Amino acid sequence: VAVSDRPPRVRPGFRRLAIGAFIVLTPIALHTAWDHYEARRLAQLVTDIRSRNEPVVSPLAGIGPRSQSSQNAARYYEAAAALVEPGAALYGPTGLLHRMETAPVADRSRLLEELRAWLERNREAETLLTRATELPFEGYLPGTDYSFRFDRLYRLVNVANFRAFERLEAGDAEAAADAVVRQLRIGRPLTAGGPTNLSILNFSGVLSRSLPAMGGLIESGPSDVALQRVQTAIRELDNDAAIEQSTIAERAFWLGRHWDDRRHWYARQRDGSGLEWYLVRPYMTRRLIATGQIMSELIANARRPWPERLEVDVPPQPSTNRVTSAFPFLSRVQVEYTLRHSYRSRASAVANSLVLGRTADAAIAVARYQRAAGGALPRSLGDLVPAYLTAVPIDPFTGREVRYSRSADRYVVYSFGPDKKDDGGVQVTDPAWASGMRRSRNPPPDLGVSVRIQPKRR
Amino acid sequence: MFDRELNELLRRYRPAAPPPDLRDRITVPIAVRRTWPWAVAAAALLLAACALQVATDRIYRTVERAATPPPVTTADQSPELREALGDDELLLIAIERLARVEREQREASEVSMPATGESWQ
Numbered sequence: 001v002a003v004s005d006r007p008p009r010v011r012p013g014f015r016r017l018a019i020g021a022f023i024v025l026t027p028i029a030l031h032t033a034w035d036h037y038e039a040r041r042l043a044q045l046v047t048d049i050r051s052r053n054e055p056v057v058s059p060l061a062g063i064g065p066r067s068q069s070s071q072n073a074a075r076y077y078e079a080a081a082a083l084v085e086p087g088a089a090l091y092g093p094t095g096l097l098h099r100m101e102t103a104p105v106a107d108r109s110r111l112l113e114e115l116r117a118w119l120e121r122n123r124e125a126e127t128l129l130t131r132a133t134e135l136p137f138e139g140y141l142p143g144t145d146y147s148f149r150f151d152r153l154y155r156l157v158n159v160a161n162f163r164a165f166e167r168l169e170a171g172d173a174e175a176a177a178d179a180v181v182r183q184l185r186i187g188r189p190l191t192a193g194g195p196t197n198l199s200i201l202n203f204s205g206v207l208s209r210s211l212p213a214m215g216g217l218i219e220s221g222p223s224d225v226a227l228q229r230v231q232t233a234i235r236e237l238d239n240d241a242a243i244e245q246s247t248i249a250e251r252a253f254w255l256g257r258h259w260d261d262r263r264h265w266y267a268r269q270r271d272g273s274g275l276e277w278y279l280v281r282p283y284m285t286r287r288l289i290a291t292g293q294i295m296s297e298l299i300a301n302a303r304r305p306w307p308e309r310l311e312v313d314v315p316p317q318p319s320t321n322r323v324t325s326a327f328p329f330l331s332r333v334q335v336e337y338t339l340r341h342s343y344r345s346r347a348s349a350v351a352n353s354l355v356l357g358r359t360a361d362a363a364i365a366v367a368r369y370q371r372a373a374g375g376a377l378p379r380s381l382g383d384l385v386p387a388y389l390t391a392v393p394i395d396p397f398t399g400r401e402v403r404y405s406r407s408a409d410r411y412v413v414y415s416f417g418p419d420k421k422d423d424g425g426v427q428v429t430d431p432a433w434a435s436g437m438r439r440s441r442n443p444p445p446d447l448g449v450s451v452r453i454q455p456k457r458r
Numbered sequence: 459m460f461d462r463e464l465n466e467l468l469r470r471y472r473p474a475a476p477p478p479d480l481r482d483r484i485t486v487p488i489a490v491r492r493t494w495p496w497a498v499a500a501a502a503l504l505l506a507a508c509a510l511q512v513a514t515d516r517i518y519r520t521v522e523r524a525a526t527p528p529p530v531t532t533a534d535q536s537p538e539l540r541e542a543l544g545d546d547e548l549l550l551i552a553i554e555r556l557a558r559v560e561r562e563q564r565e566a567s568e569v570s571m572p573a574t575g576e577s578w579q
Contacts, residue, residue, distance in 0.1 A: 018496035025503035032510040039517040046521050056525045083551065124551060255525045281518075 031282070038285040045292045046255070055252040074140050076132035077189050081152030083125035084159060089118065096162075112169055115162050126159050129182055137188040157186050168213070173220035177230055180217060184233035191237070214360040214449045218367045227364050234357045234364075235390075242350045243309055244302035247343060251295035258288050291335055298343045306399040307420070310347045314340045348418065351396040355415040355447045358393035359402055362413040363449035365389045366404070370453075377406050377453070381413070402448070414448025425450070 049056050089096060096118055100111060119126065160183035167176035218227070239245070302309050318333045362381055365388035369378050378384055381392045381404045392401045395415040405412050405425050412425035423445035 015493040015496065018493055018500050021500035022496055022503065025500055025507060029503045029507040029510070032507045032514065036510045036514040036517075039514045039521075043517050043521055046524055050524070252525075258525070 031279075035278075035282040035285075038282045038289065041289050042285050045289055049251070049292075054248050056255050057252055072138040073132040073135035074137060074189065076128045076135065077137075077153065077156065077186070080125045080128035080132060080159075081156050083122070083128065084152070084155035085118070085122055085125075086155065112166065115166055119159070119162055119166060122159055125156070126163065129156055129159060129186075130178075133182045133185045137185075137192065140189070140192065153186055153190055157183055160186065164213070164217075168216055168220060171220065173217070173222040174226050176217055176220060177222040177226035180214075181229050181233045184230070184237060187237045191239075214363060215451045218363060218449070218451045224368055224371060227368055231361055231364050234361045238354065238357050238361075240354070242354075243343075243347045244299060246346055246350070247295065247299045247302050250339075250342065250346070251292060251299065254291050254295065255288070258284070287332075287335065290332055291339065294336060294339050298339065301343075302347070306394060306396045307351075308399075310344075310351055310396065312340050312343050312347070314344055317341075351418075352447065354396050355402075355417075358395070359413045359415060359448035362389060362393055362402055362404070363411075363451055366411055366413065367451060377411055378404075380404060403446075406453075408453075410450055410452045412448060412450045414446040414450075417445060417447045419445065421445070 046056050096111075096114060099107075100115070160179050164176050164179035164183060167173075167179055217230075222230075298312065301312055315333060315337050317337055318331065362384070365381075365384040366378060368388050369384055370376065381389065381401065385391055394400070395402045397416050397418060397420050403412075403414050403416070403422065403425060405414075414425035416422050425446050425448060
């Protein structure tokens with residue numbers, strides 16, 4: 001029998017080592033291949049986004065254009081915001097802001113005195129704010145930051161808002177209208193980097209403070225020029241594409257956060273090329289891609305006509321624990337819930353802001369028509385185009401023109417509101433909102449502006 | 459019993475030749491036990507893993523460069539502002555106030571970015 005009598009070519013130990021290496025390297029190679037596959041998908045996602053000229057870096061970080069021009073409003077906004085008295089006098093549970101929103105009407109006069117004292121202490125800031133209002137906003141000063149944009153600017157909103165309220169109480173319609181313009185124009189720096197989740201929520205707050213009082217402002221009888229200025233300031237802020245733009249910004253925020261958020265261990269691991277980072281990276285990337293895909297669906301949704309763009313399916317809130325609620329360990333369902341819920345809130349805030357602005361614009365147009373026509377009201381909003389309105393505004397909640405109704409003692413320009421039902425414009429503001437200072441806790445049945453036909457001239 | 463008869467009897471029970479698969483049973487395992495295919499496979503896996511890792515890192519670096527936000531300035535704006543704002547009296551007051559606020563902020567704590575959705579209202 002022919003049997004090979006040659007000795008083995010290598011030692012058995014080396015053979016065992018080779019087999020062991022093969023066994024160990026196989027899962028590593030498979031994991032690396034998975035990592036590579038997900039990286040290529042992520043790169044494709046980023047390429048697709050950039051090919052559409054959409055951002056992959058959140059505008060929250062790069063706060064829009066910058067300019068050092070001496071005629072740039074930013075320098076005055078910056079300085080005015082720095083001069084506003086910070087701290088407990090305004091904010092906090094005993095602060096003026098909180099008490100104005102919650103105190104009973106009986107305390108109105110006492111609060112008004114406090115308000116006047118506060119405004120007096122902030123007169124310098126108000127002077128600079130007035131200068132800023134008159135100048136074009138060309139961009140932020142170099143070095144100005146995130147906290148300036150959303151914290152200090154909001155103090156300025158309070159200055160203008162308090163002044164508008166105080167002047168209305170004093171019967172000075174012209175100055176009240178000017179204060180409303182100052183307040184509205186702070187929207188320019190607030191939204192300079194494009195609409196984002198945060199700027200929309202903050203700016204929605206600005207509008208919800210200034211515009212519900214528009215009926216009172218119109219009734220107080222400011223001049224036609226003053227009303228025109230308010231109209232111009234409102235139209236400057238009307239952005240029909242705000243939901244789409246903010247959703248694009250939100251997607252960029254999530255993409256940027258993946259790389260930049262140092263609050264999470266994986267972001268710190270990334271710098272040290274740690275083993276954990278290597279192990280979880282493909283999973284995280286997969287989750288990030290899913291996030292990008294969901295956001296792209298939502299962006300497509302935001303491009304639909306009104307009111308379809310407001311409609312989004314939000315899955316029931318999934319239960320979470322400390323581990324699973326930490327990005328990137330969110331399950332697909334949790335990611336879906338978070339992003340879709342955020343979209344719905346944002347869309348709702350945009351729609352509310354647009355409604356407040358558009359109904360206020362139309363109500364002012366009616367007032368100006370009435371004044372020019374010797375007291376006669378227009379039969380429809382179409383009569384106001386083009387002299388007082390560029391077009392009849394569209395109600396985001398219905399996709400149709402905003403409603404206009406008149407009775408013996410008042411006229412109302414209104415939207416059906418979030419419930420999309422025509423309640424006749426009988427109640428367009430929360431009763432607790434009568435002063436224009438309080439924020440509504442419960443939305444009224446319809447949204448808009450109600451104006452008494454025989455305003456009492458002061 | 460004669461030798462011839464004995465041989466005849468043995469021939470009935472003794473195989474005339476080794477079974478056909480005997481050679482395979484003896485020689486093939488020696489071929490299978492060769493080390494080099496394992497070593498080559500392990501080396502190929504190692505090379506593939508390294509190459510993929512390098513390529514993957516390159517992709518991630520490219521994506522990261524595209525998607526990383528620029529650093530956010532959070533404090534000490536006063537020198538630039540002083541230059542940018544000019545010599546308006548009110549603006550100078552504002553600069554002083556701003557510088558003081560920023561100094562206090564730096565001393566108190568590091569300014570941190572709020573999470574999405576937080577509001578300062």
